Amino acid sequence: MLQPTSGVLVCGMRLPVGEARRVLVEDVLKHLRDCRGRGVPATEASAGGALGVGLDRVAKLVPDLVDAGLVERRGECLELTEAGDSYALSVIRAHRLYETYLANRTGTPGDEWHRRAEVEEHRLSRAAQDRLADSLGNPRFDPHGDPIPTRGGEVVGQAGRPLTGFGVGEDLVVTHLEDEPEAVFAEIARLGLAPGMRLRVVERGGGRLSVEAEGLRQEISLAAAERVHAVPSSVGGVPLGQRRLSAMGVGEAVRVLGISPACRGSERTRLLDLGIVPGSVVEAAFSGPLGDPTAYRVRGTMVGLRREQAEQIFVEKV
Amino acid sequence: MSAAKPDARSVLEAAHELGWRLPPDLNDRITEAIYAESSEIAGRRVRRRGGSMRLAWQEALDRILTGRWTGIPAMVLLLGVVLWLTITGANYPSGMLAELLIDRWWHGLREVFAAMGAPGWLRGIVVDGMYLTTAWVVSVMLPPMAIFFPLFTILEDFGYLPRVAFNLDRMFKAAGAHGKQALTMSMGLGCNAAGVVACRIIDSPRERLIAIVTNNFALCNGRWPTQMLIASVFVGGLFPPALGGMAAAGAVMGVAGLGFALTWLASLVLSRTVLRGEASTFSLELPPYRPPNILRTFYTSIIDRTIFVLFRAVVFAMPAGAVIWLIGNVHVGGQSLAHWMVGALDAPAWWLGLNGVILVAYVVAIPANEIVIPTVLMLTALVTGQAGAGAGVMFEVEEADRFRQLLDAGGWTVLTGVCLMIFSLCHNPCSTTIYTIWRETRSLKWTVLATLMPFVPGIVLCGGIAALARALT
Amino acid sequence: MGGCGSCAASGCGTSGARIAGLTRLGLRPGAWDAVVGLAGNPNTGKSTVFNRLTGLRQHTGNWPGKTIARAEGGFGYRGRRYRLIDLPGTYSLLSASPDEEVARDFILFGRPDVVVVVVDATALERNLNLALQVLQITDRVVVCLNLMDEARALGIDVDVDGLAEDLGVPVVACVAREGAGMVALLDAIHGVSVGEVACRPRRLGLSVPGLTEALDRLTAMVAGAFGDLPQARWVALRLLHRDRRITEAVRTGEIARLGAGDGAAIGAGP
Structure with missing residues (x-):
């Protein structure tokens, strides 16, 4: 009830069992899929290097994978078979679903999602994945903007290119954040970037980009900007440079423009349910004795919100 | 699917296909659209007359009850008044009930059994064990509950509990916990099992577990009477009679405050260790204050809460009474079982500032906290030989401070009283709560943790206070 | 479907007052003729309405979320026996929270004969959000406009007949705490369940770009x-x-x- 039920992925393949070995098998398959996606050849050496395990361990494993019909050898290179691809996809699905679960349903900080999902992806059976997906409302994208493969094994393509490839002044929407390597993602998480966020590059130079994200100006290193993907913004939405509910003084009345994409899952639904939707007029009524939370009048009711939440609500003067 | 009648499969395929192309913020837009419609209807059908007295009154109340300088003092004051009313108000009916149930009916029952020629062991188990323990539970528990619960319910109906959560949220956030934990904690003040169930209002599993595991630090109704009784006898007794009630209420407040501090500390430790994570969010509706209907509140809270809790206490007290009588009267090696047990536990209890009787009572009283005090009293009577007519039978003292006399004879001091108050806050939850925790978490690990964790501060605090008190004297 | 007007005048007394024709069946409804679901936002007095009709004593209080366990009870009115199910209080039926799923599944698949949506008259805008969603799922709805006394004290006037016209279902003004409006509520439940009262619930256009x-x-x-x-x-x-x-x-x-x-x-x- 409190955690998704874990279980062992049953693949139906004649694979040697053993927890550690299965984890390695799944990681190798994921690596092969990753290489294919990036259009680079995969070998035992690349897998060993990417997974940080000895070449000999991978080399010993590969013949079994070939026997099981998951991998094909083409000269030096390793390629996934259809069965291998679908296995890899199911692990990826488990990973992205679990990240979504952590982001939407728990208070786990963003820089921990990936690490935890790396462990849990090997434990979620297909049935458990489906249950998790249902309980999350069958989300289409994970918190990094990666598409979650469906039960049927479909994945949609990924739009967008790195932030570094856009010119100054263009209005953009973030589509994807790469969650590896960890140190770089930690910077992205610290900046509070999230898929769906609108931003604009305002200055570049000195090995950094200056961006305006949801109205806040922030500095971002090139390494991190390389891993933030975006597309030019076409749809209207929350304009840049607007104010946030947290900046309102007591007694001030404002109109809601929208909620930041960084506010996800049940947190977002709850705000919407309480009437914090675009167009609602909100008035800061009073703050608690410790300064936070603040009570707001909205749609004829009084709702207490913490500062962090109020920061995610964009408003304009009535 | 051209002209043919669509079937289920083609519907699902189309849904799937169309689903990918929807805007990502679909939910926002749908909610917005529905709200636009609600707003339009409400705008047409609702008229607001300006300047309502009620509105002004509610705003004024919120300025005090959630005010920067007044919010927290008002909270402390309200709790203090409730406790003071309960302690001073419960004294008199408690004495009357004791006189009726014990001094009169118990004697009467003994005579009836004697007249019927019932064997001594039967009279012992039924009258001196089961009846007497139950009588104690009723006379000790009923009056404070019948005052405390309605007062608490009035605050609840009035709409004060969400304000408590609102006021304390910042602290819970600092501990990595959910603001609504203040609500579940408040419910725990009534009954921990109910408090644990109430944790369902917390969506985040991590914060929910924190709230469940720490709920036991909210003093429950089974423990309020223990606190009040011991505080009246030992703390109130240190002051002139006029101030005794206030001092006792202050001491109980201190323990309740300690409970809050421990809740906070335990939440902090949990969210830094086994339940790592940041506090998620807090979106709590603050309902308008509604004037409570005082008479009906008294009626329903007495029926619903008081009678229910009392019934539970009685159900547990009767078998416990039989057990107490038996361990007091079954002799092994020339000593009663009770003597053996008390003797064995005296040494560890000494380090905690308690005594063997108290620890035995806590073992016997695992099913329900309510019967701790009656058990302590009966065991003390047994061990000190103040047992009136026969071993294993309750004492008779006519004076009002019958407890004090008996406990003095049992070697109790102010230190024992203080340590008992703290131990009563910091020990395992009752069996019902343990079962509820298991039912809510379905996890042995969390149930065991929640059961044993309270002992850590309990042992540290009691041991520390005992050592300090002994070093100073 | 007018309101109860002044509740003092309509003779709905205090706790447990008798209502002509109403038999409170408590926990043992036995065989029933119709099933009634009780939906609404948290803290709108759903439990109070439930207690009024069944004679049971669900916990009530003034904070959202206090009803933890699902409650069921029964009552008889005008010769029919009703089974009443108190659904979890929810703000919406759109998200995937367990509470909302329970409420949603009951309203849709439990096929209740009547769904009573308890609505807080002091915060109509917010409460209509849920009521409108319920109206998309089922035709047989009665809106119980509760807390009318509070609304009056706050200077809020609701045009009950107009609201019923907008929603296309009966709207009954109530003060469940006082028992006011309960007879009208029972009549509306009865009317909808036997088909005497026709509902034409307002359907939403949901004109959302891209949808x-x-x-x-x-x-x-x-x-x-x-x-x-x-x-x-x-x-x-x-x-x-x-x-x-x-x-x-x-x-x-x-x-x-x-x-x-x-x-x-x-x-x-x-």
Whole structure:
């Protein structure tokens, strides 16, 4: 009830069992899929290097994978078979679903999602994945903007290119954040970037980009900007440079423009349910004795919100 | 699917296909659209007359009850008044009930059994064990509950509990916990099992577990009477009679405050260790204050809460009474079982500032906290030989401070009283709560943790206070 | 479907007062003629209405979320026996929280004869959000406009008849705490359940850019596949949301039964 039920992925393949070995098998398959996606050849050496395990361990494993019909050898290179691809996809699905679960349903900080999902992806059976997906409302994208493969094994393509490839002044929407390597993602998480966020590059130079994200100006290193993907913004939405509910003084009345994409899952639904939707007029009524939370009048009711939440609500003067 | 009648499969395929192309913020837009419609209807059908007295009154109340300088003092004051009313108000009916149930009916029952020629062991188990323990539970528990619960319910109906959560949220956030934990904690003040169930209002599993595991630090109704009784006898007794009630209420407040501090500390430790994570969010509706209907509140809270809790206490007290009588009267090696047990536990209890009787009572009283005090009293009577007519039978003292006399004879001091108050806050939850925790978490690990964790501060605090008190004297 | 006007005058006394024709069946409704679901936002007095009708004593208090356990009870009125189910208080039926799923599944698949939506008259805008959603799922709705005394004290006047006209279902003004309006509520429940009162619930257009077209297309397909479902548009919306329960019901054909007119309620409940 409190955690998704874990279980062992049953693949139906004649694979040697053993927890550690299965984890390695799944990681190798994921690596092969990753290489294919990036259009680079995969070998035992690349897998060993990417997974940080000895070449000999991978080399010993590969013949079994070939026997099981998951991998094909083409000269030096390793390629996934259809069965291998679908296995890899199911692990990826488990990973992205679990990240979504952590982001939407728990208070786990963003820089921990990936690490935890790396462990849990090997434990979620297909049935458990489906249950998790249902309980999350069958989300289409994970918190990094990666598409979650469906039960049927479909994945949609990924739009967008790195932030570094856009010119100054263009209005953009973030589509994807790469969650590896960890140190770089930690910077992205610290900046509070999230898929769906609108931003604009305002200055570049000195090995950094200056961006305006949801109205806040922030500095971002090139390494991190390389891993933030975006597309030019076409749809209207929350304009840049607007104010946030947290900046309102007591007694001030404002109109809601929208909620930041960084506010996800049940947190977002709850705000919407309480009437914090675009167009609602909100008035800061009073703050608690410790300064936070603040009570707001909205749609004829009084709702207490913490500062962090109020920061995610964009408003304009009535 | 051209002209043919669509079937289920083609519907699902189309849904799937169309689903990918929807805007990502679909939910926002749908909610917005529905709200636009609600707003339009409400705008047409609702008229607001300006300047309502009620509105002004509610705003004024919120300025005090959630005010920067007044919010927290008002909270402390309200709790203090409730406790003071309960302690001073419960004294008199408690004495009357004791006189009726014990001094009169118990004697009467003994005579009836004697007249019927019932064997001594039967009279012992039924009258001196089961009846007497139950009588104690009723006379000790009923009056404070019948005052405390309605007062608490009035605050609840009035709409004060969400304000408590609102006021304390910042602290819970600092501990990595959910603001609504203040609500579940408040419910725990009534009954921990109910408090644990109430944790369902917390969506985040991590914060929910924190709230469940720490709920036991909210003093429950089974423990309020223990606190009040011991505080009246030992703390109130240190002051002139006029101030005794206030001092006792202050001491109980201190323990309740300690409970809050421990809740906070335990939440902090949990969210830094086994339940790592940041506090998620807090979106709590603050309902308008509604004037409570005082008479009906008294009626329903007495029926619903008081009678229910009392019934539970009685159900547990009767078998416990039989057990107490038996361990007091079954002799092994020339000593009663009770003597053996008390003797064995005296040494560890000494380090905690308690005594063997108290620890035995806590073992016997695992099913329900309510019967701790009656058990302590009966065991003390047994061990000190103040047992009136026969071993294993309750004492008779006519004076009002019958407890004090008996406990003095049992070697109790102010230190024992203080340590008992703290131990009563910091020990395992009752069996019902343990079962509820298991039912809510379905996890042995969390149930065991929640059961044993309270002992850590309990042992540290009691041991520390005992050592300090002994070093100073 | 007028309001109770002044409750003092309508003779609804204090706690447990007798209501002509009402038998409170408490926990033992026995065999029932109709099933009534009680929905509403948290803290709108749902439990109070429940207690009024069944004579039971669900915990009440002034904070959202206090009703933890699901409650069920029964009452008899004008010769019919009703089973009353208190659904979890929810703000919406759109998200996937467990509470909302229970409420939603009951209203849709439990096929209650009547759904009473308890609405807080002091915060109509917020409460209508849920009421409008319920109206998309089922035809047989009675809106219980509760806390009228509070609204009056706050200087809020609600045009009850106008509201009923807008929503297309009976609206009854109540003060459940005082018992005011209960007779009118019972009459409305009775009327809807025996079919004397016709409901024409307001359906939402949901004109959301990027959605309308897909929704129109899918709604037509759902209607084509399963006949004239009253909630076809809503089913289509849930399918677009990949709602598992609804998808399953479409796959198995269970969804077609929702259009079968008189909802002889399926026993199980939520």
